[in-house]
Amino acid sequence: MEGSYVYANARAAAQAYELIGDGAKAAEMRGVADRVRDAVLTMWDADARVFKHRDLQTGTLIPWKESNNYIPFSTGLVPAGDPKYREALRLWAxxxxxxxxxxxxxxxxxxxxxxxxxxxxxxxxxxxxxxxxxxxxxxxxxxxxxxxxxxxxxxxx
Known part of the structure; x- marks a missing residue:
């Protein structure tokens, strides 16, 4: 889930490049952010309705939940218009x-x-x-x- 920070940083870099007038570099950084976002969203477990870490050797989602699984929410990576992701927040209650x-x-x-x-x-x-x-x-x-x-x-x- 720490990849969510890479997403946020790439988005911030894109904004900075826009401010200095480098549209090509801004587009490159938006592309990085999009690829990272797409990769993180593959860690959504639809059955458990939470994000989970992925075992790099087996490719399977790790069944344990932890607070790091919520980093995508704090970095703005989670699509705000999709209510399915809000289901993960139920565990905090x-x-x-x-x-x-x-x-x-x-x-x-x-x-x-x-x-x-x-x-x-x-x-x-x-x-x-x-x-x-x-x-x-x-x-x-x-x-x-x-x-x-x-x-x-x-x-x-």
């Missing part, structure tokens, strides 16, 4: 899917189903699998000023 607090990037209903199936996965960095461990190297932490004390079991970097 369900606290079992995306609770307001604490904030999760992974859909919590999917996470619970995976754990029940014996595949809980992990949502932390491999370097931060134990409480109290840092997600970054001591050298990086030493060079990063701390604004406040981090919560127990977390790093401020």
């Amino acid at each position: 369900d606290p079992a899917e995306y609770p307001i607090f604490p904030v999760y990037t992974a859909n919590q209903k999917d996470k619970a189903e995976a754990a029940a199936a014996g595949k809980p996965g992990r949502t932390t960095s491999p370097r931060s699998t134990r409480p109290g461990t840092s997600r970054c190297s001591p050298r990086r932490c030493a060079s990063t000023p701390r604004r406040t004390s981090p919560p127990s079991g977390t790093s401020s970097c």
